[in-house]
Amino acid sequence: MAVNTQFSIAVHIMAGLAYRCDQETTSTNLAMSVNTSPSFVRRVLSKLSKAGLVQTATGKAGACWLAKDAKDISLLDIYEAVDAPKAFSIHNYTEQKGCTVSCHIKAALDNALNKTQKAMEASLDDISLAQIVSDVKKK
Amino acid sequence: MAVNTQFSIAVHIMAGLAYRCDQETTSTNLAMSVNTSPSFVRRVLSKLSKAGLVQTATGKAGACWLAKDAKDISLLDIYEAVDAPKAFSIHNYTEQKGCTVSCHIKAALDNALNKTQKAMEASLDDISLAQIVSDVKKK
DNA sequence: ATAACTGTTACTATAATAGTAACAGTTAAG
DNA sequence: CTTAACTGTTACTATTATAGTAACAGTTAT
Numbered sequence: 290m291a292v293n294t295q296f297s298i299a300v301h302i303m304a305g306l307a308y309r310c311d312q313e314t315t316s317t318n319l320a321m322s323v324n325t326s327p328s329f330v331r332r333v334l335s336k337l338s339k340a341g342l343v344q345t346a347t348g349k350a351g352a353c354w355l356a357k358d359a360k361d362i363s364l365l366d367i368y369e370a371v372d373a374p375k376a377f378s379i380h381n382y383t384e385q386k387g388c389t390v391s392c393h394i395k396a397a398l399d400n401a402l403n404k405t406q407k408a409m410e411a412s413l414d415d416i417s418l419a420q421i422v423s424d425v426k427k428k
Numbered sequence: 429m430a431v432n433t434q435f436s437i438a439v440h441i442m443a444g445l446a447y448r449c450d451q452e453t454t455s456t457n458l459a460m461s462v463n464t465s466p467s468f469v470r471r472v473l474s475k476l477s478k479a480g481l482v483q484t485a486t487g488k489a490g491a492c493w494l495a496k497d498a499k500d501i502s503l504l505d506i507y508e509a510v511d512a513p514k515a516f517s518i519h520n521y522t523e524q525k526g527c528t529v530s531c532h533i534k535a536a537l538d539n540a541l542n543k544t545q546k547a548m549e550a551s552l553d554d555i556s557l558a559q560i561v562s563d564v565k566k567k
Numbered sequence: 568a569t570a571a572c573t574g575t576t577a578c579t580a581t582a583a584t585a586g587t588a589a590c591a592g593t594t595a596a597g
Numbered sequence: 598c599t600t601a602a603c604t605g606t607t608a609c610t611a612t613t614a615t616a617g618t619a620a621c622a623g624t625t626a627t
Contacts, residue, residue, distance in 0.1 A: 291430060291581065291582040291583045291584085291613080291614055291615050291616080292513070292517050292582085292583070292614090292615075292616095293516075293517065293614075293615065293616095294517050294518065294519035294520070294615085294616085295615085295616095296516050297516060297517065297518045297519040297537055298519050298616095300533070300537060300540075301519070301529065301530075301533045301537075304529050304533055304536070305529045308528065308529050315571090315572070315573090316572080316573075317572090321524060321527070322524055322527045322529055322530045323519075323521055323530070324521040324522055324523075324524060324530070325521070325616080325617070326616090326617060326618060326619090327573095328575095328617075328618065328619075328620095329616070329617060329618080331573065331574065331575085332574090332575080334573085334574090335573090335574065335575080338574095345572095345573065345574090346572085346573080346624095346625085347572065347573045347574075347623075347624045347625070348571080348572060348573080348623090348624040348625025348626065349569090349570060349571045349572055349624080349625050349626045349627070350571075350572070350625075350626055350627090351571075351572035351573050351624080351625080351626095352572080352573095353573090364540060364544075368516075373516060374431070374516075376515060376548055377432075377435050377436060377507075377512060377513075378431050378432065378433050378436065379433065379436045380433035380436040380437050380440070380462075380585095381433070382462055382463040382464070383463055384463075385460060385461055385463060388460070388461045389447065389564060389565070390440065390443050390444045390447050390461055390564055391440075391461045391462070391463070393563070393564040393565075394439070394440045394443055394560075394564055396563065396564075397443070397560045397563035397564050398436055398439060398440075398560075400563055401439075401503060401552075401555050401560065404551055404554075404555065405503075405548055405551040405552055405555075407551075408547045408548055408550065408551035409515055409544055409547055409548045409551070411547065412543055412544040412546075412547035412548070413540075413544055415543075416540050416543065416544075421533075421536045421537075421540065424532070424535065424536035424539055425528060425529055425532040425533055425535075425536050426528070426532075430582080430583055430584050430585080430612065430613040430614045430615080431583090431584075431613085431614070432583075432584065432585095433584085433585085434584085434585095437585095454602090454603070454604090455603085455604075456603090464585080464586070465585090465586060465587060465588090466604095467586075467587065467588075467589095467605095467606095468585070468586060468587080470604065470605065470606085471605090471606085473604085473605090474604090474605065474606080477605095484604065484605090485593095485594085485603085485604080486592075486593045486594070486603065486604045486605075487592090487593040487594025487595065487602080487603060487604075488593080488594050488595045488596075488600090488601060488602045488603055489594075489595055489596090489602075489603070490593080490594080490595095490602075490603035490604050491603080491604095492604090519616095
């Protein structure tokens with residue numbers, strides 16, 4: 290699939306870290322759960338780490354763990370950390386001079402995107418990682 | 429770009445039809461405004477037509493026009509008509525038996541997606557095509 | 568010194584998408 | 598009744614974002 294699933298994978302990784310918060314966790318552990326390569330996991334972990342959501346230790350016995358309590362991490366934090374795609378994307382044409390619609394549609398679409406993006410982010414902000422882990426355990 | 433912009437293009441097309449609602453409009457006219465090929469425009473138009481948002485006439489002097497007033501068409505109608513991508517997409521792994529997170533994360537992510545998708549759609553439903561056209565004219 | 572990890576870069580393969588071309592079907596007009 | 602100019606659709610190609618892999622430098626416990 291050439292569809293962006295980094296956000297989804299990032300949530301999976303974070304849920305894994307939250308679920309086994311008592312244990313040492315390596316990129317290989319996480320890769321097995323996600324069913325991808327340790328390298329790919331580390332690439333996502335790197336973004337999460339730069340965003341201050343996870344901490345890591347290098348060297349032998351290197352590992353990763355959550356930087357904060359799962360209830361203090363929202364899906365929006367994760368969404369922003371991995372720079373996931375916007376609610377929709379605006380096409381990238383060259384404006385047709387003399388055509389009002391062609392020249393101004395981008396600004397109108399930007400307005401609409403801003404509004405929709407805000408709604409989407411508010412919803413993500415309302416879901417905590419702890420909630421996800423709770424769902425995972427419950428089912 | 430391998431990023432889905434059909435929704436954005438569909439809104440552009442619909443805005444074009446709404447803007448010049450008094451004139452006959454062909455796929456070639458619209459293609460010039462969008463800066464793409466008439467074929468591509470017709471492919472999008474076909475979806476909009478099947479969704480009952482535009483009407484078309486075939487034959488010589490064939491044309492397209494809005495099926496309803498622009499104020500009675502929301503961006504959500506257009507979003508659904510072109511079957512645009514969801515708020516985010518869930519990765520497609522094979523479950524790792526014996527790993528609770530791996531087995532149940534999909535259900536948890538589905539919950540989250542449903543909620544976020546609803547928020548996004550409510551926002552799109554709140555923006556009418558007439559609003560877009562008004563923005564286009566104003567600027 | 569070695570083993571086992573992270574962090575990062577470079578590379579390949581895949582698949583979604585844009586974009587194009589072609590053509591059958593339709594209809595107005597001469 | 599032939600022609601021109603559309604729509605509607607399918608098949609095809611090129612592009613490019615993404616997943617996924619491999620490799621290796623840097624780090625640290627043993």
